[in-house]
Amino acid sequence: MAALSSPLRVCRGILKELRAIQGPSYKQSLAYNYVMDQFRKNKVTGERYCRAQQEAHHASHTYLCLLSSTRNHLALHNLYHGKGERSPEEVANLVGLRLPTQPGGKGWEKAWQTGDCVIMDCFEGTPVVLSQLCSRRKGEGHDYDLIGSVFEATVKIQVMI
Amino acid sequence: MFRSLVRLQSQFGNALFLSKVCPRSQQSRFALKYSTAAAERKRFYQDVSISQGEGGLYEINLDRRKLKTPGGKLFTVPNEALAIAVATEWDAQRETLKFYTMHMTTLCNTALDNPTERNKDQMINAALKFLETDTVCYRVDEPHGLVELQKNEWDPVLHWIENRYNVTIGSSSSILGPEIPEATRDTFRQHLNSYNFWSLTGLEYVITQLKSVVLSLGMIDRHLSVEQAVLLSRLEEEYQIRRWGNVEWAHDYDMYELRARTAAGALFVHLSSESSTVKRKLLQD
Numbered sequence: 001m002a003a004l005s006s007p008l009r010v011c012r013g014i015l016k017e018l019r020a021i022q023g024p025s026y027k028q029s030l031a032y033n034y035v036m037d038q039f040r041k042n043k044v045t046g047e048r049y050c051r052a053q054q055e056a057h058h059a060s061h062t063y064l065c066l067l068s069s070t071r072n073h074l075a076l077h078n079l080y081h082g083k084g085e086r087s088p089e090e091v092a093n094l095v096g097l098r099l100p101t102q103p104g105g106k107g108w109e110k111a112w113q114t115g116d117c118v119i120m121d122c123f124e125g126t127p128v129v130l131s132q133l134c135s136r137r138k139g140e141g142h143d144y145d146l147i148g149s150v151f152e153a154t155v156k157i158q159v160m161i
Numbered sequence: 162m163f164r165s166l167v168r169l170q171s172q173f174g175n176a177l178f179l180s181k182v183c184p185r186s187q188q189s190r191f192a193l194k195y196s197t198a199a200a201e202r203k204r205f206y207q208d209v210s211i212s213q214g215e216g217g218l219y220e221i222n223l224d225r226r227k228l229k230t231p232g233g234k235l236f237t238v239p240n241e242a243l244a245i246a247v248a249t250e251w252d253a254q255r256e257t258l259k260f261y262t263m264h265m266t267t268l269c270n271t272a273l274d275n276p277t278e279r280n281k282d283q284m285i286n287a288a289l290k291f292l293e294t295d296t297v298c299y300r301v302d303e304p305h306g307l308v309e310l311q312k313n314e315w316d317p318v319l320h321w322i323e324n325r326y327n328v329t330i331g332s333s334s335s336i337l338g339p340e341i342p343e344a345t346r347d348t349f350r351q352h353l354n355s356y357n358f359w360s361l362t363g364l365e366y367v368i369t370q371l372k373s374v375v376l377s378l379g380m381i382d383r384h385l386s387v388e389q390a391v392l393l394s395r396l397e398e399e400y401q402i403r404r405w406g407n408v409e410w411a412h413d414y415d416m417y418e419l420r421a422r423t424a425a426g427a428l429f430v431h432l433s434s435e436s437s438t439v440k441r442k443l444l445q446d
Binding site for chain 2: 054077080
């Protein structure tokens with residue numbers, strides 16, 4: 001016979017789980033009445049070996065395990081698996097990284113806004129807003145037209161909508 | 162530009178309109194046929210109660226409606242305790258029905274519908290197949306700590322079951338596993354034959370969870386508690402956890418799930434096989 005905790009503890013454990021499931025009105029539930037009934041019927045009346053009582057004890061212990069494990073499993077499920085996929089920020093956070101939020105370095109003069117056409121400057125290796133790039137190039141004395149600039153400076157175009 | 166936008170909108174609108182009419186009916190038919198754990202349904206009832214129907218079988222009532230199995234049969238269970246356990250599961254659901262937390266219901270559904278259409282012999286054979294690759298019979302040669310742990314933890318259970326059923330099982334560290342004599346298999350087959358269909362369903366479920374006939378019978382025979390059986394089944398994992406640390410979202414998650422499933426299976430076996438005799442004894446007291 002496995003070493004189980006005492007019937008009283010098991011009984012209280014089950015009642016605690018039932019309360020967690022059904023809230024304050026748990027005393028009106030079917031399970032409450034049945035469990036209390038069973039525990040009352042199976043009280044030890046003497047020293048004699050009573051197999052039925054051992055069976056009931058083991059069954060009650062199993063039921064307690066079922067209720068508490070289900071509750072814990074559901075809690076962990078909701079905490080870790082119940083929300084679907086994580087966002088990129090959360091994923092980066094998990095391994096101790098942060099996504100770039102502040103624009104910095106060359107080519108980041110201004111963060112782009114919704115509707116801007118953003119291209120990757122392959123010389124600088126940084127994203128840049130297309131209109132800003134054109135105006136900068138013009139300011140530097142180059143007279144690229146828009147198409148030429150894009151053709152020369154991009155490997156990839158990302159359009160932010 | 163504007164014209165194209167209008168055209169786009171009208172196309173989109175059409176698509177929306179279509180999706181309202183035809184695919185939805187398809188979807189609901191699909192949901193009815195395969196009501197899976199993935200598709201969450203709202204809790205459509207307030208009260209859960211049980212009632213005794215024809216032939217002394219117990220039924221579950223959700224408000225006024227009777228619960229049915231996924232196969233469309235009336236959901237009936239042989240005794241009150243099982244009915245209460247199932248009713249409690251339905252009562253435990255909050256806004257949506259989470260079928261993956263309702264193990265007793267699932268087991269009853271399996272026993273009632275018998276979706277794989279197997280008979281007792283096939284189930285016994287399937288259960289005994291696990292004996293050849295029983296978790297506690299396969300030992301490792303290294304590392305030393307794990308070898309010791311397996312010896313200390315698994316040997317007592319193995320000896321217990323060998324004495325209890327008067328059989329030889331043995332353990333081995335070879336990839337072929339121990340040679341299990343035909344007599345052992347016959348003894349277990351005979352023993353499993355004494356279970357009824359319902360308890361055999363539960364027993365097979367427990368065996369597939371614990372991956373071990375020895376541990377499952379040890380638990381059903383009340384030599385082990387659920388926690389002990391699960392611990393022994395996950396012995397190597399526990400060893401690695403002790404060495405490398407515990408990860409809550411993987412290790413604990415798995416452990417609680419395994420415990421819940423195993424406990425449900427064990428309770429299902431007890432309630433569907435012995436409960437009526439136990440009750441009669443109690444009433445005499």
